[in-house]
Amino acid sequence: MQQNWDVIIVGGGSAGLSAALMLGRSARRVLVVDEGRPRNRFAGHMHGVIGRDHTSPLDLLAAGRADLARYEGVTIVEGKVAEASHGDDGIEVVLADGARHRGRRLLVATGLTDELSDLPGLAEQWGRGAFVCPYCDGWEQRGRRIVVLAGGPNAAHQAQLMRQLSDEVTVLAQGVVLSPEVRAGLVARGIRVDDRVATSVVADERGELRGLLLDDGAELPADALFIGPAPRPNDAVARLLGAEVAAHPAGGEFLVVDAMGRTSAPGVWAAGNVTDPRSSVPFAMAAGNFAGAAINADLVEEDVRAAVAAA
Numbered sequence: 001m002q003q004n005w006d007v008i009i010v011g012g013g014s015a016g017l018s019a020a021l022m023l024g025r026s027a028r029r030v031l032v033v034d035e036g037r038p039r040n041r042f043a044g045h046m047h048g049v050i051g052r053d054h055t056s057p058l059d060l061l062a063a064g065r066a067d068l069a070r071y072e073g074v075t076i077v078e079g080k081v082a083e084a085s086h087g088d089d090g091i092e093v094v095l096a097d098g099a100r101h102r103g104r105r106l107l108v109a110t111g112l113t114d115e116l117s118d119l120p121g122l123a124e125q126w127g128r129g130a131f132v133c134p135y136c137d138g139w140e141q142r143g144r145r146i147v148v149l150a151g152g153p154n155a156a157h158q159a160q161l162m163r164q165l166s167d168e169v170t171v172l173a174q175g176v177v178l179s180p181e182v183r184a185g186l187v188a189r190g191i192r193v194d195d196r197v198a199t200s201v202v203a204d205e206r207g208e209l210r211g212l213l214l215d216d217g218a219e220l221p222a223d224a225l226f227i228g229p230a231p232r233p234n235d236a237v238a239r240l241l242g243a244e245v246a247a248h249p250a251g252g253e254f255l256v257v258d259a260m261g262r263t264s265a266p267g268v269w270a271a272g273n274v275t276d277p278r279s280s281v282p283f284a285m286a287a288g289n290f291a292g293a294a295i296n297a298d299l300v301e302e303d304v305r306a307a308v309a310a311a
């Protein structure tokens with residue numbers, strides 16, 4: 001049995017729920033399918049979100065779901081969209097449990113996955129002692145011993161941002177060649193550049209970060225690590241529907257969307273981290289808000305065409 005909706009939203013994080021709010025307030029029938037694994041679920045607190053600074057990211061999503069309960073057109077189900085295809089009159093999806101749904105439009109708001117390096121002990125510190133974003137987690141580490149593990153081009157930028165917050169910043173180049181200009185900029189601001197290589201992350205008996213074991217056997221103490229995981233967009237559903245991707249200036253291949261989130265695939269929008277590795281929670285909310293409004297406007301235009309044809 002297939003259920004019909006105006007809009008199917010895949011992903012119920014900040015982007016997906018914000019879009020659902022716009023569509024619910026437009027009296028649309030909306031299905032949100034959410035696997036419940038938002039990118040920032042590893043973090044105890046969320047920052048840089050006005051009105052919600054230093055609160056749980058999961059509490060924000062719970063509050064979003066509570067807001068949506070006011071709009072009877074919006075239904076949220078736990079689950080994973082496993083298949084998606086263009087049908088005669090819209091887009092059909094199949095959930096992992098076999099449930100089938102059809103939407104006149106579809107929004108992909110599935111976020112991204114941070115692919116951590118396989119450095120032993122790193123995964124246990126993710127979101128706890130190892131962070132990616134100085135704006136999200138830097139302030140809490142101010143004045144502490146910061147180690148930036150170079151893994152890509154962003155490392156020097158991260159280190160310079162963290163230097164704003166601490167006098168004790170070390171960059172471990174991890175074999176990455178830093179250009180003479182980049183190295184000079186780091187050293188000039190008192191950032192240490194250490195050419196030894198970290199071989200594992202060391203934690204104390206409570207699991208708190210203690211430092212890094214280096215390839216010469218020494219231990220480098222650290223209170224916080226800043227790292228650059230590879231951002232892998234969760235874009236399988238959009239790709240199944242033929243949406244175009246392109247190299248993103250911030251790294252990786254991401255969906256190509258216009259200013260309102262429309263992809264190259266007919267009837268398919270995308271918003272949030274799945275379109276841009278730099279997305280923060282407020283950015284994802286804004287993108288979802290825009291996409292929700294744009295989808296509603298597109299449906300209205302279709303309704304006008306149908307009404308004129310019928311008249």
Ligand SMILES: Cc1cc2nc3c(=O)[nH]c(=O)nc-3n(C[C@H](O)[C@H](O)[C@H](O)COP(=O)(O)OP(=O)(O)OC[C@H]3O[C@@H](n4cnc5c(N)ncnc54)[C@H](O)[C@@H]3O)c2cc1C
Binds near residue numbers: 137284
């Ligand atoms: C450790 C860490 C800390 C962070 N801290 C901050 C912070 O302090 N402030 C800030 O602004 N940003 C922070 N961020 C960034 C923030 O997590 C993202 O900007 C935000 O989550 C993006 O929202 P989104 O809706 O695009 O994706 P997500 O929040 O990742 O939501 C996507 C949802 O889609 C679901 N999904 C994926 N595929 C499917 C599928 N096929 N079917 C159904 N559901 C699916 C996922 O399970 C998930 O629930 C942090 C990130 C990390 C990694």
